[in-house]
Amino acid sequence: MGEARQAYGLSDAPGGRAAGRLAARSALNRFWRDESGATAVEIGVLMCLITVILITALTTIGGNIKIAFTKTANAIGS
Incomplete structure (x- = not known):
């Protein structure tokens, strides 16, 4: 089939986004850097x-x- 794309958000898969506080921190960092x-x-x-x-x-x-x-x-x- 095809490769799975990484979604923005939480993931429990190995190598996915960090769960808990780190995911919230990365979302905050993404929001803070967004200058649109x-x-x-x-x-x-x-x-x-x-x-x-x-x-x-x-x-x-x-x-x-x-x-x-x-x-x-x-x-x-x-």
Whole structure:
């Protein structure tokens, strides 16, 4: 027939994956090394940081612009 492929998980066969704590540790190591979703998370965090910085900057600039227009309107009106 064919050769049996090693499945991810526990195995009691000789030469198979370790049972018990070692199997859980190897699964955790595999999960820790998996970086398939890391890029999306990093992009999301960067977008949130950029959004917070923009909101803060626009709020500060917006207040200053309002003061400048008020002073200009008062100077023109006088």
